[in-house]
Amino acid sequence: MLEKFKSLLKNEFDHFKDKKIFLAISGGKDSMTLSHLLLATNIKHTLLHCNFKLRENDSDEDESFILNYGKKNNLPVYTISFDTKAYANKNKVSIQEAARSLRYNWFNSFISESNCRLLTAHHLDDSIETFFINLLRGTSIEGLSGIPMYNDKIIRPLIHFSQEEIIDYVKANQIIFRQDESNFEDKYLRNDIRHNIIPLLETKGEKFKVKLAQTMESIKSSSLFIEEKALEFFKEHFIKTAENSFSIDKNTLSNQAQILLEYILKPFNIQRSQLKSFNQFLKSKTGSSFYSHDFHFLLNRDIVEIHKIIKDTPFEPREISQLPFQLKDKNQEITLTKLNSSEGIIYTNNPLYLNLNSLKLPLIIRTWEKGDRIQPLGMKGSKLISDILIDKKISLVDKKNIKILADQNTIVAVVGICISEKHKITSQINSVVEILLNN
Structure with a gap:
């Protein structure tokens, strides 16, 4: 020996x-x-x-x-x-x-x-x-x-x-x-x-x-061979869209043999016992989700978006009692600044502009919740924020990070998306709040 x-x-x-x-x-x-x-x-x-x-x-x-x-x-x-x-x-x-x-x-x-x-x-x-x-x-x-x-x-x-x-x-x-x-x-x-x-x-x-x-x-040699083929497939077909985020064509993925698919999905911690559910997910409609222990899979038409699950502590609401105000959260930076004139303002989703005179400080900034509503600019009635995010085709991953501004019990803005009709500015307004979102 x-x-x-x-x-x-x-x-x-x-x-x-x-x-x-x-x-x-x-x-x-x-x-x-x-x-x-x-x-x-x-x-x-x-x-x-x-x-x-x-x-x-x-x-x-x-x-x-x-x-x-x-x-x-x-x-x-x-x-x-x-x-x-x-x-x-x-x-x-x-x-x-x-x-x-x-x-x-x-x-x-x-x-x-x-x-x-x-x-x-x-x-x-x-x-x-x-x-x-x-x-x-x-x-x-x-x-x-x-x-x-x-x-x-x-x-x-x-x-x-x-x-x-x-x-x-x-x-x-x-x-x-x-x-x-x-x-x-x-x-x-x-x-x-x-x-x-x-x-x-x-x-x-x-x-x-x-x-x-x-x-x-x-058996080990066979496993190593399949592993090499899976790695080749990964390099050829998976596109890195951000840190710990990938995308791949749904049909390209679904057309692979099950044994190869098992190895392809190993880096995303999908177990063999989950393959049947994953295949059903690939056949489902846009907006469907699948979760492994560490990753979230989202179906966006013919594309599978893959995002690593970041287990962060929930965002705590912040009070805004004076301007300027700056918030840094995860990969977001939100800045509220007071402007003394509305002259030259170009109206876009980002930055957003509010009539400061119509607001009552303090404002509250928080993540949106199910059931939240706002009266979007140009509309007579209110609309669910969840519906607005669907209309804007905001992914499920990005939805979790959307913040709203509230004046007492009224939502005055969805940051990076829209403002309330009740707090729009006109040419006569000389006190404006600029809301800038940087990702």
């Missing part, structure tokens, strides 16, 4: 030489084997150990074991303790999910710098178990390719080594390790697959693990 590891280092991990290496170490045989291999190949590494406080005294003894091991081998050690059960209850997740979230959040704090890497001791059997877990839960092609060797700054050097190879190496080198008794409990799906399903399948076919590993590699 050592020679195979050395060969792997030479072919796959030559860049280790100039990196700061951290090892996620539990004290079990897998992570202890990886540490032993690193020491045998003169790779300095820092040990990171999590105490999840799940196994009473055994958890504390694991931590002591790692501290002593680090001291004996002159390896830096960092440990941390978690109240894993409390975290799981608070966040309504399983113990396994809680432990994973806690440890990787902590691990990431060590590898934030570009020259740092984290090693984990996942091996071939772990990858095979993950294949079956994903298969049982339902997954994409990518989910059937097992655990990747690389994941950004996380590297798994043992991913092509079997559990049998690790056990043989442990015996040959008399490696001392800690045994987690929970690994033998079949109440966990992974353990059930490990102890019951895989051994049964091994009796049905010769070299089952080897063949499955080859199949997973083939």
Whole structure:
């Protein structure tokens, strides 16, 4: 195993030489084997150990074991303790999910710098178990390719080594390790697959693990190929319209094969389970919306507009008691200025002009709300602002940022859109409010 590891280092991990290496170490045989291999190949590494406080005294003894091991081998050690059960209850997740979230959040704090890497001791059997877990839960092609060797700054050097190879190496080198008794409990799906399903399948076919590993590699190659095609499609057809905003022709997108569409939409966090709903969205009418966790998709005739969802705090209404007044909000800047004459004014949607004499300060500036109405310039009756925005073809994304000015309970202007007939200016007006919107 050592020679195979050395060969792997030479072919796959030559860049280790100039990196700061951290090892996620539990004290079990897998992570202890990886540490032993690193020491045998003169790779300095820092040990990171999590105490999840799940196994009473055994958890504390694991931590002591790692501290002593680090001291004996002159390896830096960092440990941390978690109240894993409390975290799981608070966040309504399983113990396994809680432990994973806690440890990787902590691990990431060590590898934030570009020259740092984290090693984990996942091996071939772990990858095979993950294949079956994903298969049982339902997954994409990518989910059937097992655990990747690389994941950004996380590297798994043992991913092509079997559990049998690790056990043989442990015996040959008399490696001392800690045994987690929970690994033998079949109440966990992974353990059930490990102890019951895989051994049964091994009796049905010769070299089952080897063949499955080859199949997973083939699936991985297929996944990478589709990923490359999706990237080519993205570069060719998606148009960047603003920061974190894109557009694409609806028909171009809808004509793609579903497997390619799945990969095309990955950057926008659309899950495979959402594809059916997304396809229905593509067939819907103008103005229809679709939401992923991070993006808003809007259908504008034959164009799909895509905007990243900015989770900002709601805009708080502001009082305007004197002029000039300036407001900066998100990517907007609204300025109210007093003019002493209406001479030379050109009437447009931006800037807007109001008769200051007809207003009663203070004014209120706020975002528009459902049911808001205004009497637009030149009209006898009032009109819903929502209808005005539809007439102006304001997108759903931009609608959220529209501000109105109110004089007591009356809306006097929709910023950047229109003013109220009641507050229009004439040639005799010598006191004017200019409302300028900059995006």
